[in-house]
Amino acid sequence: MTVVTLGVHIVDVLARPVESIPEGQDTHLLEEIRITAAGAAAGTAVDLAKLGVPVASAGAVGDDELGDFLVLIMKRHGVDVAGITRKPGERTAASILPIRPDGGRPSFHVPGANLGFSPADLDPALVTGARLVHLGGMDVTWGLHDPAFFELLRAARQGGTLITMDLLSNMPDLVTGARTFLPHVDYFLPNEEQALMITQAADVEKAAAALLAEGPTGVIVTLGAEGSLVATAAGTVRVPALEVPVVDTTGCGDAYCAGFIAGLLDGRDVEAAARLGTAVAARVAGGLGSDAGLDGLTLQTIAEGN
Ligand SMILES: Nc1ncnc2c1ncn2[C@@H]1O[C@H](COP(=O)(O)OP(=O)(O)OP(=O)(O)O)[C@@H](O)[C@H]1O
Numbered sequence: 324m325t326v327v328t329l330g331v332h333i334v335d336v337l338a339r340p341v342e343s344i345p346e347g348q349d350t351h352l353l354e355e356i357r358i359t360a361a362g363a364a365a366g367t368a369v370d371l372a373k374l375g376v377p378v379a380s381a382g383a384v385g386d387d388e389l390g391d392f393l394v395l396i397m398k399r400h401g402v403d404v405a406g407i408t409r410k411p412g413e414r415t416a417a418s419i420l421p422i423r424p425d426g427g428r429p430s431f432h433v434p435g436a437n438l439g440f441s442p443a444d445l446d447p448a449l450v451t452g453a454r455l456v457h458l459g460g461m462d463v464t465w466g467l468h469d470p471a472f473f474e475l476l477r478a479a480r481q482g483g484t485l486i487t488m489d490l491l492s493n494m495p496d497l498v499t500g501a502r503t504f505l506p507h508v509d510y511f512l513p514n515e516e517q518a519l520m521i522t523q524a525a526d527v528e529k530a531a532a533a534l535l536a537e538g539p540t541g542v543i544v545t546l547g548a549e550g551s552l553v554a555t556a557a558g559t560v561r562v563p564a565l566e567v568p569v570v571d572t573t574g575c576g577d578a579y580c581a582g583f584i585a586g587l588l589d590g591r592d593v594e595a596a597a598r599l600g601t602a603v604a605a606r607v608a609g610g611l612g613s614d615a616g617l618d619g620l621t622l623q624t625i626a627e628g629n
Pocket residue numbers: 513514515544545546547548549550551563564565566567569572573574575576577579600601604605608
């Protein structure tokens with residue numbers, strides 16, 4: 324498999340536009356409700372599949388109905404789901420996202436089976452055989468904080484596999500805990516809040532420099548509507564976000580990762596890959612859900628802004 328996304332799998336149920344929770348037992352009529360396969364591994368996998376990149380996903384979901392849905396949705400988009408473990412008696416992670424008219428996205432979340440995903444659940448050949456492994460949400464997959472997993476990443480990199488990493492939460496203890504993965508990662512793509520939390524740096528440039536010093540070839544810090552900052556040994560570049568009418572920014576970080584990965588594998592340099600990530604994220608911001616706006620597109624059409 325070309326890419327393996329490994330880590331967090333979440334079912335998102337999204338509704339828009341939501342201005343308030345109805346009083347008592349009232350019902351508000353909405354324009355749209357969707358269910359998507361989301362989270363830093365599953366959401367990125369679906370976006371990659373939509374971009375035409377062969378992708379398998381690995382992680383843990385429950386043996387409940389939500390898990391059935393998640394696997395079904397991923398298969399429907401062409402993701403190889405053989406690496407997804409069903410955990411008997413556990414819940415599939417899920418979020419409910421009432422999206423505000425301005426695109427704001429408060430959420431309710433059940434972490435579920437992601438926390439228990441462990442090296443024992445993983446086929447090592449899936450990792451060592453990939454051109455690129457994307458670690459999605461290592462701040463919450465505590466079961467992977469394991470020497471056996473670090474050894475597997477080391478073996479994969481020795482064989483030429485690239486490793487990228489994104490985080491999921493904004494909880495200081497969890498985010499900081501993911502720091503131990505940095506020596507095993509080629510490209511790290513945290514958001515601004517996560518980069519500042521890990522490093523305690525005064526600003527995002529200093530944070531990126533501090534993260535770069537821990538091992539990665541590149542650190543790409545996403546800054547929401549402000550775009551992103553791309554730091555490598557060659558220096559630091561800011562890539563502005565595209566100005567688009569925003570419906571819902573859920574999964575923009577995952578979409579950015581998918582575009583970045585697709586760009587790298589297509590032979591582009593880090594900055595060009597970041598621009599592709601930016602373009603993919605802008606498409607996702609224009610619709611409801613983490614995979615919105617990507618149907619029927621190719622890397623080429625996205626890169627050309629069509
Ligand atoms: N309002 C917006 N308009 C245009 N592009 C946006 C907007 N918000 C985000 N993006 C694009 O998406 C990228 C990632 O967004 P952000 O920094 O919010 O990620 P995140 O916090 O990791 O989100 P996620 O919750 O999906 O992980 C940004 O670098 C930018 O390119």
